[in-house]
Amino acid sequence: MDDNMYHQFFGLQKEPFSMTPDPALLYLTVAHREALAGLSYSILSRKGFVVLTGDAGTGKTTLLSRIFQSIPSTRALFSVVLNPTLTPSEFLELALLDFGIEDIPASKAQRLVLLERFLTEAYRKQQVPVLVVDEAHKLSPEVMEEIRLLSNFELAESKLLQIVLAGQTELGALLNRVDLRQLKQRIAVRLAIHPLSLSDVHHYIQHRWQKAGATQPHPFHPDAVNRIAQVSRGIPRLVNAICDNALTLAYGEGNKDIGTAEIAEVASDLDLLDSHSRAPQAGQSPGADPMRVDRSAKAPDAANGLPTASGYRTAHGTEPLSLPLSGPGTVPTLERYETNATKPSLLARLANKLRGSRSTQYI
Template sequence: MYLQHFGLTETPFSLTPNTGFFFGLAPHVEALQVLQMALQTGEGFIKVTGEVGTGKTLICRKLMNDLPERFHCAYLPNPYLTPDELRWAVAMELGLKHSSQIDQQQLTGLIQQQLLALSAHGHSIILVLDEAQALPDESLEALRLFTNLETESRKLLQVVLFAQPELDERLAQNKFRQLRQRITFSYCLRSLTLDESSAYIQHRLTVAGSENGRLFSEQYAKRIAKAARGIPRLINVLSHKALLVAFGEGSQKIERHHVDAAIADTSDAMTSQALVVKWAIAITVIAGISVSVLYWFKGGVI
């Protein structure tokens, strides 16, 4: 709703991971480099972990979009699956057509045949799982057994896990020691620094068509970064809300009270270090947005 007001062509701070907004920040580039190098080796498991909102899904999509043609990628965005469901899902991703009447042993045999056929045609097959911390224990073991499928020279299947840190806590258990030992490459995504966060905000505005210079001064961009603890998703949320507040006031640039209102309205951004913001400010300004937006929808001019 504020695009025309700020001279934007698309929403700059959408929460949907969009590779068109990918910015070559150090932690994301490093993660991609580790993944690309690991895939070239053809070995076992690869793991990328990071806190909620640090950009794992964006990196996952960027990786899949940039894979060389020789790679055949099977993608499971929701791995909360039983071992049987996991095998069926992998079979479907590999393009297998089969009867639902076959048993699990037959299905595993068909998957192995398909992997051999793809490999014979020069394909390297990777299985990518997002939100891998949701995998049940039995399915983690089934996943490990998939990597037993191999030729004399290399694995038939590589597995890439994108997960929250909870997965590391689970893998530390003794019962997962076999799987843990098969993870040959790992990377842990960190939060963004203040300078990275400021550049990130400006980059997304530029991609979204901003031609008005800096809508967010460096000072206010860093204020958002501190409140968001350098987490890209929270930076998006706070930046979007700050734009909404400014739009509601008819302002062409972001001021401090716009940022403060966005912070106060976002509970996860209220840190113990106390960017001390009075809730009264947020309530007053956010209420003003509601009135302005309602007026805008009715055809008024702000």
């Protein structure tokens, strides 16, 4: 098979559901846009501590990537820590290095003096230093305490260092530890993102198909898309994995129509079938939306920073979202998708089908 795989077969210019991030295929739901606006506003308003949570694969890193690209370096300076398994000393060193601070001394006291000088100079230049910690739910309590101490850098009227903790929903449990209560009390804004609704999954697939340069409608039957939403539980990373594998299988069979049978086969090979993703049972309302997110319901921590229709909640009340959600220079990089590779059984069957199928003209 050539590198184009199913591109020519389906009339595409690129893979619409690649695991590799592609800014041209970005799709943001209303909830993602609300979280993005809240994150941007919190940083530029120097709110201090911000927490962003969401299940794995729902788009946290997508939002962070967009923030990095949408806020110019004249407004904000970012230090990004992606490794949550560091010691407190290593964490501080990496944070300094990513801010561009060189010749870091061995002494912690001297490192903190160096950081304070950097933060004060940035404030003088009206720049906002932002420390972003991804995978924060994996941080040790010791590193969490180090982060809390870094938030002590402040002036009478403003925080000198903005800190964004991004992680899976387990981050909430970590912050509820008794020994981290002082850190929790300093959180000014909490933001959360959720899986795609059933309607979102339909729009997501259509959007990415069109952005991939399609010259014909996508091959997924509406019932197949419904099944994708159920099996993936609305997680974009899994939607991509299912769709990409289904297209590869259909290409190998010379089939331009993908139904629920193909989705079930792919889902089985990706080991995604469980009690939460079974096919609808007889008698289930056909109009039911199994992936719908009730946006009118209050989340357990809604009073502590979740986005609302008019803004986001903080410890000091609801504040408006005033930043643009789109425009020149605001295209982010996509989330780094990580998923299990196609199982050998699927690849083996695909190879056999390609050798004997009527689609060999596309190989």
